[in-house]
Amino acid sequence: MLTKSERLFAILFCLVLIFEMYTAMEAPILHYFAKPAILISLISFYVFQSQHIEAHIRKLTLGALVFSLLGDILLMFVDQSPHFFTAGLVSFLTAHVLYILVFLKARNRAKNPWLFLTILIVYGSSLFYVLKDHLGVMLLPVFFYMLVILTMATSAFLRKGSVRVLSYNLVLTGAILFLISDSLLAVNKFYEPLAYSNISIMFTYAFAQLFIVFGLLKQQ
Template sequence: MLTKSYKNFTILFCFILLFEILTANYYTKWHYFAKPALLISLILFYWYHCKSISQKFKTITLGALVFSLLGDILLMFVNESPHFFTAGLASFLLAHILYILVFLKVRDSNKKPWLFTGVLLVYGGCLFYIIKSNLGAMLLPVFFYMLVILTMATSAFLRQSSLGKVSYNFVLIGAILFLISDSLLAINKFYTPLAYSNFSIMFTYAFAQLFIVFGLLKQR
């Protein structure tokens, strides 16, 4: 299923994630190194293991990871200016669009997404209803962002199962974790502060990226 290098990297990744969570709460100066380290380590891992993947597929995936890294960095400065949140949102929007392109390159044309998409739309509609009164000028950007991430999750569902069970399941789990992480972030920012929000948001986000990268690397 997963080779020794994947397992060893997962252990390292968990240590970096723990370091990120601890520094966010107690050692804020180190947090500026810890948070970017998550995606930097993942980018390096993907780069090292993606030699057999086509150049176009590799470039788009790396683009998604780089825009995610940029989004992480921008969101660290939201207390300085609200424009950093908007810029971070735009970076993650581009990351999701690139992930959509990667997932749809191996779409199963026979697979019907209506039930899956319907469940996601109900979920997204309920979430948007909860937070919309507090969005203000961010209403349209957040609405558009939600549509894109729901599309990303749907495109993960539409991937070919023949790519391998591990690849398919990992990418789909990663996409759903990404959706959960962004939902927690939206509720925490636009509805009500959540207890242990940094842990829940970062845990789901970090493993979302990890599962997606592992899944794409395991793709046949």
């Protein structure tokens, strides 16, 4: 179960997310403050709630959140230069690598990931097949990024049986939501613009981060 402080923060987090979605459509200037506020609020919450967590894991998780925040900021400026998208991709790639390191610290070595991994490979291959002819110079970067995020989801799956059930479920759900969010972003940017893309991408992304953080707080 979530603690009282976690429930209260979840409500605040949802309000910030709603504000972000509103400003993205109606108040572009305020959006430059609203979008970073999502991760800033989550980072602040994690800092105050994670005192019981091993220092190494705490630093890696904070690193993942900070690089995610940097990626959020960089992606707000993609209209000014394509280099901002590349830099944002690198920032989120780094965040995923840090999450992989965090998840693998609690790996259940007796867990067989092949069925889960096969499902992810089929999904990732299908998505890449759809996108490949539209990627241009981003073909290899996107391919490598997909490998990393699939690895991140697999490492979340490998925690099963070595952590609390609630922690496992929250982190795995967050990892899958992150995968969905990045997939929507890729389709929207490289294949075909999606209706209400800001809502679908930000909703899945924000709750991905929230569930991962809540799950890691429940690990110990």
